[in-house]
Amino acid sequence: MSDAIQPIVMPKWGLAMQEGMVAQWHVEEGSKVSKGDEIMDIETSKIANIFESPVEGKLRRKVADDGETLPVGALMGVVAEDSVSDDDIDAFVKDFQEAFAEQMAAMADGGGAEPETVEVGGHRIRYLKMGDADGPAVIFVHGFGGDLWTWMFNQEAAAEGHATYAIDLPGHGGSSKEMDGADVAALSKAVSGFMDAMGIEKAHLVGHSLGGAVSLNLAVTGPDKVASVTLVCPAGLGPDINMEYIEGFIREKRGKKLKPFLEMLVADPEIVTRDMVEDVLKYKRMDGVEAALNALSSANFSGGAQALDLSGKLGDVSAPVQVIWGKQDKIVPAKHAEAVPSSVKVTIFDDAGHLAHMEKSAETNALIKEIAG
Amino acid sequence: MPKKSFRQAINEAIRQEMERDERVIVMGEDVSGGAGAPGEQDAWGGPMGVTKGLMPQFGRERVLDTPITESGFIGAAVGAAATGLRPVADLMFVDFMGVCFDQIFNQAAKFKYMFGGKAVTPVTIRTMYGGGFRAASQHSQCLYPLFTHIPGLKVVIPSNAYEAKGLMIQCIRDDDPTIFFEHKMMYDDEVDVPDDPYTIPFGEANVTREGDDVTIVAFGRMVNLANQAADKLEKEGIGCTVVDPRTTSPLDRDTILETAEETGRVVVVDEAHPRCNMATDISAMLCENIFGALKAPIKQVTPPHSPVPFSPALEDLYLPNVERIEAAVKAVMNTGVVRAAE
Numbered sequence: 034m035s036d037a038i039q040p041i042v043m044p045k046w047g048l049a050m051q052e053g054m055v056a057q058w059h060v061e062e063g064s065k066v067s068k069g070d071e072i073m074d075i076e077t078s079k080i081a082n083i084f085e086s087p088v089e090g091k092l093r094r095k096v097a098d099d100g101e102t103l104p105v106g107a108l109m110g111v112v113a114e115d116s117v118s119d120d121d122i123d124a125f126v127k128d129f130q131e132a133f134a135e136q137m138a139a140m141a142d143g144g145g146a147e148p149e150t151v152e153v154g155g156h157r158i159r160y161l162k163m164g165d166a167d168g169p170a171v172i173f174v175h176g177f178g179g180d181l182w183t184w185m186f187n188q189e190a191a192a193e194g195h196a197t198y199a200i201d202l203p204g205h206g207g208s209s210k211e212m213d214g215a216d217v218a219a220l221s222k223a224v225s226g227f228m229d230a231m232g233i234e235k236a237h238l239v240g241h242s243l244g245g246a247v248s249l250n251l252a253v254t255g256p257d258k259v260a261s262v263t264l265v266c267p268a269g270l271g272p273d274i275n276m277e278y279i280e281g282f283i284r285e286k287r288g289k290k291l292k293p294f295l296e297m298l299v300a301d302p303e304i305v306t307r308d309m310v311e312d313v314l315k316y317k318r319m320d321g322v323e324a325a326l327n328a329l330s331s332a333n334f335s336g337g338a339q340a341l342d343l344s345g346k347l348g349d350v351s352a353p354v355q356v357i358w359g360k361q362d363k364i365v366p367a368k369h370a371e372a373v374p375s376s377v378k379v380t381i382f383d384d385a386g387h388l389a390h391m392e393k394s395a396e397t398n399a400l401i402k403e404i405a406g
Numbered sequence: 407m408p409k410k411s412f413r414q415a416i417n418e419a420i421r422q423e424m425e426r427d428e429r430v431i432v433m434g435e436d437v438s439g440g441a442g443a444p445g446e447q448d449a450w451g452g453p454m455g456v457t458k459g460l461m462p463q464f465g466r467e468r469v470l471d472t473p474i475t476e477s478g479f480i481g482a483a484v485g486a487a488a489t490g491l492r493p494v495a496d497l498m499f500v501d502f503m504g505v506c507f508d509q510i511f512n513q514a515a516k517f518k519y520m521f522g523g524k525a526v527t528p529v530t531i532r533t534m535y536g537g538g539f540r541a542a543s544q545h546s547q548c549l550y551p552l553f554t555h556i557p558g559l560k561v562v563i564p565s566n567a568y569e570a571k572g573l574m575i576q577c578i579r580d581d582d583p584t585i586f587f588e589h590k591m592m593y594d595d596e597v598d599v600p601d602d603p604y605t606i607p608f609g610e611a612n613v614t615r616e617g618d619d620v621t622i623v624a625f626g627r628m629v630n631l632a633n634q635a636a637d638k639l640e641k642e643g644i645g646c647t648v649v650d651p652r653t654t655s656p657l658d659r660d661t662i663l664e665t666a667e668e669t670g671r672v673v674v675v676d677e678a679h680p681r682c683n684m685a686t687d688i689s690a691m692l693c694e695n696i697f698g699a700l701k702a703p704i705k706q707v708t709p710p711h712s713p714v715p716f717s718p719a720l721e722d723l724y725l726p727n728v729e730r731i732e733a734a735v736k737a738v739m740n741t742g743v744v745r746a747a748e
Contacts, residue, residue, distance in 0.1 A: 051594075207601070287610060307616060318572060318604040 041110040159207030164192025173199040176242025180206030186394035210321030215332035237405040271369035359385030410599040415567035419574035433470040434496025441471035480506040487529035514583040515558030543713035548678035565629035572606030609656035617645025624675035635731035670701035680708040702741040
């Protein structure tokens, strides 16, 4: 007999096991266990097996319930003799759990927000939420062929003062690839539907490229929902569009062939990495993407020109609007910024291309903060 | 993107294809478990749990536990494919393929050719391969070179969970017989895998690292070891390009030739027995086509020509590892220096 308190922890069966599920306890609290007794069934991703008690004594506490999945090393039960008080058992469990939580936290690498999905008009919209401040949210809308990760350098900064949502438009990223129309009107309806589904009454919109046209269109058609609009290298302000890029982006299925087209996006082609090319390839391999891209192209750039020009309506938008552009934009030319009325603030970066929000992220973030507060 | 294991990725690929196309069926020894017996159903879910959950979702009509008769059920799968279904047959260990060679080599692989393209055989044969599992000589071989040898078969060797899902869906949709190799040490390895279905085309190599000095061509699990070696060597100032051909048949000759020509130095890493394996095949192709561009003899990293040992110590010694790949890269670098001085 000893006063020792002995933990029963999730075993590690094989190198690869990281967690296991307590399928069923075979012993009750208060019963005596001996080494080698079959005390529970444990299931792992690889196997299910009977767990034999590694210790001897009285099972004083079941910490894990049937059906609970726990990481390797987590506390499942406590064995001790009657001479040990319940308070001591409580203290032991508490200390063990605190130490284990610290250990797990130290192992976890950063963590960070994960995208979620919401149903909008029968289709799935994926979004990444960061920040939860009160007041109007900031919604980031990517462009043709992009996804929410295009805002990776911008969203966190905006999240300091706002609830922010970066979304995947229909046909893109982790959203449904089926679309109820691929023109700007249909896409802005999806953004508006997203706001309704999430209970967002009013938002600052930040739109890139085709997402710029979508954001501006929403400001025109649903002014009550829009607190401000930031347009980054936007579509929708003139006729020009680089169809060589659009067609190449859709057509090329191999990294080596696709890369030159992605290099058109930036002033300095060196920043286009293999990972960036690979991410685009991964997107293009998904079922339904090729059809979605073709639909987007023909709905918005049919005949080699932009279908929608909202520049004439800019003056009617009551919410503040600003335009940010890279002078070396090879996809949508910065000269379209000349068409905007003087009420619209225009910032043009000399050494940026079509991904101005990435190439000049700090400056862009400052401008977003200026307009959104 | 959610992280998924190699096992989950394959399960998800098969599940999504079964949902999409009712002609897709699964068959093999204990792919569900419990058929015809009074005990727990779906108790097993395949030898490594890969097909777990499919039977409860799709029923025994589409998820068939077969007798332990590879010659029988592989033949049945080939016949089912020839008559309109798209079976995914689980051959457990590739080492057992010997008893059903005729069904695969002479029937499945030949129908399309011998019937003038009027018959197709869209069967996918999943099989486990590779060492490191302490499973001894009869459960540890690679054997993909044998299938690569046969015209009419497509041979697929995914190197991680992302690759596995896209390549498995491609296998099921492909009209030709495919052999899908799953390394038994990789089932718990996790990477980001999209929830949506996607396909990775056959015959398109993946360049997983880019460097100017040496090209490493590796297959299946060896790709991950080659990547690790490349990352270590990078810190020492040696740049490696790593090529994962993804499929040995069809083989992306262009990417291998181009990357080898660019660096002029090549290491081929192949876990298969060293005679007539992929390393010898690639080496011969390089010598025949870009001999003039080679700055050093090609180095092959393979096991010795011996059965896979059961002794853990011997098995560790037998298998290619990161250190051996590093040493091979350094060896071709050194011979290169000598040659460059000429």
